[in-house]
Amino acid sequence: MWKQLGCDYNVVQISPGPLHGRLRVDHQDGILLVSMQADQALLVEGTRHPRWLPFTIEHSDNYREHRHFGESLSPHTLAGFNTKMTETLMRTSPGGNCIGAVLVDRRRADIWADLMGAHEVSDRMEHNNKAILSPMVHRKLRQLMVLPAWQGADVPKPFQADLLEAQLIESLSPESSSLVQPVQKTHHSDLVKELVRFSFQSSTAPVSLGLVCQALFTTKTTLTVSCREMFGYGPMALMRRIRLQQVHEVLTSPGLRQQTGCHTVQQAAEHFGFVSRNHFASAYRDLFAETPRTTLLASR
Incomplete structure (x- = not known):
């Protein structure tokens, strides 16, 4: 909307x-x-x-x-x-x-x-x-x-x-x-903004903290401190949540499943870079309080 x-x-x-x-x-x-x-x-x-x-x-x-x-x-x-x-x-x-x-x-x-x-x-x-x-x-x-x-x-x-x-x-x-x-935009808030934008733009590609820092022209310490100030957890945890959210959106939307070609939980998870089924399923349940299969079945 x-x-x-x-x-x-x-x-x-x-x-x-x-x-x-x-x-x-x-x-x-x-x-x-x-x-x-x-x-x-x-x-x-x-x-x-x-x-x-x-x-x-x-x-x-x-x-x-x-x-x-x-x-x-x-x-x-x-x-x-x-x-x-x-x-x-x-x-x-x-x-x-x-x-x-x-x-x-x-x-x-x-x-x-x-x-x-x-x-x-x-x-x-x-x-x-x-x-x-x-x-x-x-x-x-x-x-x-x-x-x-x-x-x-x-x-x-x-x-x-x-x-x-x-x-x-x-x-x-x-x-x-x-x-x-007045507006008091800080270096930390600018980094968080760029991190969120980068996370959405590169959510299907393999990524490491070093690659993120290189893309954002910053250090691991500065990025981690900036992210924890805003969210209470680090940049990799934030990026994982964004990818989990995108999997959730695909599982709840038949149109997105058709668009991405991800018709099963495994296809959607792999599309957004999750390799381990167990780690993915556990992280998904922690964030959304239901299994990814439950989400998928509810949208059919």
Whole structure:
């Protein structure tokens, strides 16, 4: 769905266990309201669509391990709105989270500068990527971005686009946000971003830590430290999880099985570089809490 919105994102499940979640999109008057809900920690990395300017908040209070470009998330934060950024690197916390995102057409956002008192808002958006809101303003924003109750099927639901837009402008005013923070991309966050991208691009080829470091022009120590800061485990463990996730996607999708020619568990595992059946099956169960055969049979 992210790709249908024009966002070239890679999404990685970080914490182990069955993944349950929901991604919902509503559209009105040049504004997209997106809600991403999951019971596992996720990493979202990739390139933003040039048309949309994102504003994100966490609906729940479970943000202890949230990271934006490697930086911790503070309470009552509005994030992601920097007008100069073209990329996204966000990690959520395990145990359940609900991210709300408002995607505003950039042409519409440009008009904000012409509104009374909004020039400073535009300046803040150009130089910063996070704002710490007052509890009351943050609560108002959450109420306007609330995820509709699940009723077995998602149907379009009108939302108050004008009020939401006005609240975003107010949220970035000096009176509502006590602190704005600039983008502080670090060498470590850049390495993690490149590692994730490399992992998806070369997921069917044999790889070693030395080859990864050579491809990313870094050292084993630097890459390992950077990866552990973001995920709690090393680069090879991350790459293995990405490959397991890709096997899982093939096993759950008849279309992908047809596309890759992988119609059995063994074919899918070997396609993504898993040689040992026992090690693969054990790692798969640890991550998804079911056997790969169970996944395959459920999709038939």
